[in-house]
Amino acid sequence: MYRETKWRARASALVTLASALALIAGATVAEAKDRKKKDEEAAEAPAFAAIKAGDPVFPSTYKPYPGVATAIRGATVYDGRGKRIENGVVFMSGGKIVAVGGPDTPIPADIAVFDGAGKFVTPGIIDIHSHLGNYPSPGVDAHGDGNEATAPTTPEVWAEHSVWPQDPGFSRALANGGITSLQILPGSANLMGGRSVTLKNVPARTMQGMKFPGAPYSMKMACGENPKRVYGDRGRMPSTRMGNLAVNRETWLAAIDYANDKKAKRDLAKETLVGVLKGEILIQNHCYRADEMALVLDMAKEMGYKVAAFHHAVEAYKIGDLLRENDVCAAIWADWYGFKMESYDGILENAAFLQREGACVVIHSDDANDIQRLNQEAAKAQAAGQRLGIDIPDATVIGWLTYNPAKAMGLETMTGSLETGKMADVVLWNGDPLSVYSRPEKVWIDGALMFDALNPKTRPVSDFELGQPGEGDVK
C-alpha cells in the first residue's frame, strides 16, 4: 500500500543539487527558477511512500461483542490484586467492570444476575507465553511459523504476521483455561526473535480481529542453548554463550547509532530495537539459567533498556532478590524440568521462593495443552511452597495468572484485575480455581459472554474443525 505523503528534507536536498547542475549547464536564471519551483512542488508530494514509521499498521479491528449488563452474586471473588471477597458481587456493563464488592454492592434491578453460590470469580486468565496461531494445530510443517531461524537476530519480524486465527487451540484455551488475553511470541531459535502480539482470545477471521487494542508490542529475546545451537550448528556466530552476548551487544550498539542518526533510512529491525530503547516496546526474554539472567540485566543497563519478564526462568529462584531489585517478572512453569541442560535445576518451589523474595511471579504455558490449565499449574507451585511453610494466599496466587502477566505485558491499566473501569474480562469457575476439580463455567471478554459450559452453542468451532470428527464436541 502506497500513498502520497509530505515533502521530505532528503528529497529537497537532491532537488537543490539538480537545480545547481542545471545552472552550470547554461540555463537562464528565470528558467532555472521556474524549474526549481516545479521540482519543489513535485518533491512536496512524492508519488510513493509508506505510512510514517511509528503510525499504527495492521491495526486492531477488534470491537467488543455485544453483551448485556450482568452481575454475579454470592461467589468467592479474587480480584487479581490479592483481594478475596466472600459472598461477593461482580457487576459489569458496557464491556467494563462497574462494581466489585461484598454482598451489599448495589446492582440494578433489570439486569442478568447469575447465582455464584459455591462458585468463584477471577479476572480473565492471561498467558504471557503462547505460540497458538504461530505453531497451531495441526502441527504440520506447513504450519511452522514461529521461528524465523535464518539469522540470529530478526527484530524485524512480527509474530502477528504468522498468527493463524483458525488454530483450534484458541477455543480450548478459552473453554478449559478461561484464557481471555494472551501474548503470542516468536520462538527462541534467535537471540532476537521479533515482535510479539497480544490478542484478545476471541474467535476471528483475521489476526486483526483478535489484536488487543492499545496493547504495547514486546520483543522476544532468547538466552542460552537455542540460539547458540541453531547457529553454531551452521558454523556461524553465535556458537557459544559469549557469542550470544557479543551478537546481542553489537546489535544494540547498531540500533543506538541508528536512533541517533536523524537521516537514517527506515530499517524495520532497528525500528523495533529503537522502540525498546524508547520504552515503547517491552522485552520478553527466554532465559533459563540464573547466571544468564544476571548477565542480561547488566546488558540491559549497558544499552539502556528494561527487561519486562524472563520466560522459562527455571532458575529464577536462585536470584529472586536480584529480580525483585530490578523489577523484572519471572514467567515460569510449575514443574517442567530436566528436558534440556539449562532446565536441569528446575524445582517445584520456584514460584514460592520468588514470592518469598517479593519478586513478581507469572505462571506461563508455552504449550497448547498447559494453557488450558494454568490455574492447576499455579496450584501446584503454591502447594510446594506451603510444604515449606511459605503460605501464599489463594488470592495472591490468582495474581500470578492475571494481574502479574498483565503488568509484564503492559496491560495492567486495561485488564488483569477486577477493578472499576477495567475491561470486563471475567471467568466464573464452577469451584475453587486452584482445585483440579474446577473448570470455567462462563467466560466474558469485554463483557460479552464468549463461553458458557452449560450451552454447547457457545463453544467456538474453528473453520478447520468443521466437518471433521468431533466437530463441536465438548473437547
Next chain:
Amino acid sequence: MKRLLTLAASALALSAAAPAMAQDVTITNARVVIGDGSDPVEGGTVVVTGGKVVYAGPASGAPAGGGTPVDAKGAYVTPGIFATVTTLGLSDVSAVSETEDSRAAASPFSASLDAAAAINPVSQHILVHRAAGITRAGTTTAPTGSIFAGQGAIIDLDGDARPVVQPRAFQMVDLGENGARLAGGSRSAAHALLRAGLREAQALAGKTGTPQTTEIVKDDEVLLSRFDAEALVPVVTGKQKLYVAAERASDIRAALALKGEFASLDLVLVGAAEGWLVAGEIAAARVLVIAHGLNDLPETFEQLGATQSNAGRMMRAGVKVAINADSLQNPRRLQQVAGNLVALNRIPGAAGMSWGQAFAAISSVPAEISGMGGKAGVLKPGAFGDVVIWSEDPLEAGAVPTQVFIGGIRQDLTSHQSRLRDRYRTLDESQRPEAYDW
C-alpha cells in the same frame, strides 16, 4: 581396558550388595484407596508383611500387624502409581543425546532392542518420580529408527541394583503417522513391515513356513534384521504383549484386525486419541487401551477427533483404560490428569470418571495391562507392598507423597531437586556462598 575393568568391578560391587531387607509396616488411621476402582475407606488400615500387602481395608477387619507402626492421621493411603509407556531410567536429559538411551534411530536393530539392559536405577528422573508416588513403570525405547520400538521392561523405582521386575514385558510398534514415516512413507508400508516381521517370527517359531529373512533393508537402513525377527517370536506366540501405537479410528480398526491374521497376539492399544469413535469395536475385541488423558487438540491429522472425554467414553463402552504417561510433560502428572478426568463429570456433554475409576486408571489398570494384575497398583493381599501416604487428595494438582514404600521398604525421597530446594530456602550468603550449604 582399564576403564572396562573398573566398570566390571563396580558391577560386581553392585550385585554383591545385599538387597535392603523388606520391612513390615502397619499403617493405621488411613483413608485407604484400594486402587481397584472402589471408593476410599475411611479410618482404614494397611498391613504389609515381608514386602507384600496382607491387608488393606477397614480397621475392624485388620489382622494384628507387626513392624513399623505408622499413623497416617487421616491422610490418603494408596497403592503406588503405575506409569506406563515411560522412558524412566533410560534418560538423564532428553536434549543431551549422550544421556539418552530411549532413542536408537541410528541402530540397525529395532524389535530386538531391550530396555532392561540400559536402565539406570538411580537416574534423577527415577528419584523425582518416586518422590511423586510412582512406584512401578513400564519403560521402553521409542520407535525412532523403525516402526518397532523394542522390548520394554517393567521396573520398580526403589533405586536398588535390580530395577527390572519383568524384562521384555512388551514390544511396541507404531502404526500411526510416525510409523508410516519410519516405514518409508505410508501406513501400508508399516503394515507390510509388521506382517513381514510377524510372519518371519511365526516361521522361526516353527509354526508356519520356513524362515527366509536375513534382513529387510531400505537404502542403507535396516528395517528388520534376523535378530529383530527372533525378538518377535514371543509377540506372535502371545507370550509378550504387543503395544500398538495408533490414534486414528481407522488405524485402531486396522490394529484390531491383526488379531484375525495372528490369533495369538496379545494386543494393547497406546494413544487411541480417536478410540471413542470405535469404542464398541475395541470393547468387543477385548483389547486394553493405554489412552492419552487430556489430549483434546487436532495436533495431527490422526487425532482430529481428540477429546478429553475419550477415556471416559471408552470406559463407558466397556473398554479397560489406563492413562498414558507418554503424552505428558512428565509422568508425575498422572495423578493430576486423573483428577481432571473426575472434573469432567461436571461438564455437560463430557464423559469423565469417578474418583475411584480415575485412580484405578493410574494404578491397577495400567498394572494389569502390564502383566502385573493383582501384583501392583492395588492394595490387595499378595500385592507388592507399594504404598504411598499423601499430603492431600492424591488427584489434586499439588498433591505429593509424604511417605513412599516400595516392596514394604520406606523410600528416601531425596533427589537433585530436593537438595536444590533445601539449599535455596534462603539466599543468605552473608557468611558463605550457597555452595557451602549442603
